[in-house]
Amino acid sequence: xxxxxQFEARVPPADEIASLKDQxxxxxxxxxxxxAATYRLVAMHGWDDMIFTHISARVSGPEHHxxxxxxxxxxxxxxxxxxxxxxxxxxxxxxxxxxVNPAGFTIHSALHMERDDAHCIIHLHTTDGxxxxxxxxxxxxxxxxxxxxCKDVAYHDYEGIALDLDERERLVKDLGAEKHIMLLRNHGxxxxxxxxxxxxxxxxxxxxxxxxxxxALAGGVKPNWPNQGxxxxxxxxxxxxxxxxxxxxxWPALLRKLDRVNSSYRH
Numbered sequence: 627x628x629x630x631x632q633f634e635a636r637v638p639p640a641d642e643i644a645s646l647k648d649q650x651x652x653x654x655x656x657x658x659x660x661x662a663a664t665y666r667l668v669a670m671h672g673w674d675d676m677i678f679t680h681i682s683a684r685v686s687g688p689e690h691h692x693x694x695x696x697x698x699x700x701x702x703x704x705x706x707x708x709x710x711x712x713x714x715x716x717x718x719x720x721x722x723x724x725x726v727n728p729a730g731f732t733i734h735s736a737l738h739m740e741r742d743d744a745h746c747i748i749h750l751h752t753t754d755g756x757x758x759x760x761x762x763x764x765x766x767x768x769x770x771x772x773x774x775x776c777k778d779v780a781y782h783d784y785e786g787i788a789l790d791l792d793e794r795e796r797l798v799k800d801l802g803a804e805k806h807i808m809l810l811r812n813h814g815x816x817x818x819x820x821x822x823x824x825x826x827x828x829x830x831x832x833x834x835x836x837x838x839x840x841x842a843l844a845g846g847v848k849p850n851w852p853n854q855g856x857x858x859x860x861x862x863x864x865x866x867x868x869x870x871x872x873x874x875x876x877w878p879a880l881l882r883k884l885d886r887v888n889s890s891y892r893h
Contacts, residue, residue, distance in 0.1 A: 637698030638723055640708040645893060647707070657683050658706035660822040661693055662891040664748065666884055667826060669701035673833060675751040676700065679814065680727060682734040683746045683822060690714050692738050694731070696724030705893040714739055728789055736794030737801065737818060744818040746825040754836040755815035764809055765835060767857035768842050768849055772835035774864035775828065776857050780805040784812040806868070807832055823873030826880075831868075 647655050661683045668674050668681065677698055685691040693709040695701070711719040716731040737744045758765055764781060767773045782800040785793050801808055807828055808816040815832050819825030842849055884891060 636723075637696070637725075640696075640699055640703050640705040641890070641893070643705070643708050643723075643893075645707050654685055655706065657685065657822075658693060658709055659892055661709055661746070662704050662706045663881055663884055664746070664822045664826055665695060665701040665704040666888070666891045667880055668748070668750065670884070670887070671830075671833070673750050673752045673829075674701040678727070679749050679751050680734060681746070681748045681825075682738065684738050684744070685711065689719075690739065691719050692734065694726055694734065696722065697727045698724060702888075705891055707893055732788040732791060732794060733797065733816075736797045739794075740798040741801075741803075741818065743806075743820050745820050746822045747816065747818045748825050748829045749810075749814060749816045750829065750833070751814040752833055752836070754840045755809075755833055756813065757840050758836040759809045759814060760812050765832075766839055766849075767852060767860075769835060769838045770860065771831050771838060773852065773857040773860035774867070775807055775831050775835065775861070777861040777865075778805050778807045778828075778868075779832075780808045782808055782810050784810065819873070820869065821873060821877075823877035824868055824870060827872045827876060828868050 646658070650658070661681065664681050665674075677695075677700060680695055682692050682694045685693060691711050691713055693711055695704055696708050696710050699708060708724065710722045710724050710726055712726055712731065713719055714735050716726065716728065716735065718726065733749055734747050737747055765772055765776060765779050767776050780801045782797055785796070806818050810816060815829065815836065817825050817828035817832055819828055
């Protein structure tokens with residue numbers, strides 16, 4: 627089925643999809659649950675953009691497969707079984723009634739293929755995130771959240787809707803080998819991590835920092851800039867926090883909150 631035919635086909639609700647729990651490894655199922663939870667948390671925070679933007683996670687193994695959202699479901703509908711497994715060429719692995727957004731494949735496949743630590747990648751189009759990405763100075767060290775991540779932020783210039791595979795090389799180059807957060811100029815935000823928990827904590831801090839920056843600059847008064855050296859000091863203090871520590875503390879609590887609201891993501 628070609629892409630146009632996929633988009634024109636009926637997209638079934640997630641609750642019509644049979645559970646894959648007994649058809650995949652225990653490790654993949656845990657990853658599916660965590661990734662579905664990440665989609666639900668993004669929706670819970672109001673960061674979703676209807677059915678657009680993407681969160682992906684790499685499946686363990688030499689095949690370099692990864693999971694991405696079924697194109698046509700809202701983020702608060704996504705379940706562990708409805709996630710689509712694809713290869714690095716964007717082809718679906720196994721049977722799925724859902725299409726895949728080619729722009730999601732372009733951005734995510736580039737980073738999954740290049741960075742061994744990019745197990746989970748979150749890309750958003752939030753109002754505040756896009757606003758800051760459209761400001762020439764980018765993220766400013768105006769608050770503690772921003773200072774904690776300021777040394778970890780990279781930038782990538784806008785090239786149009788991410789459909790051209792040759793943009794992958796430039797995305798990888800702009801992110802580099804060590805940074806985990808990116809502002810996609812005039813487009814949105816991105817964060818990666820060794821787990822869904824780590825990626826979510828990074829995007830949480832980035833989105834909070836962007837929201838605070840927009841409000842601070844809209845206040846009509848001169849911002850209070852931190853003393854020289856303080857942003858660097860704060861970034862160094864926080865450098866280790868996003869590789870397991872904060873995620874390990876916050877993730878179980880976030881899953882408990884999701885379960886209290888709606889545990890259907892586990893299907």
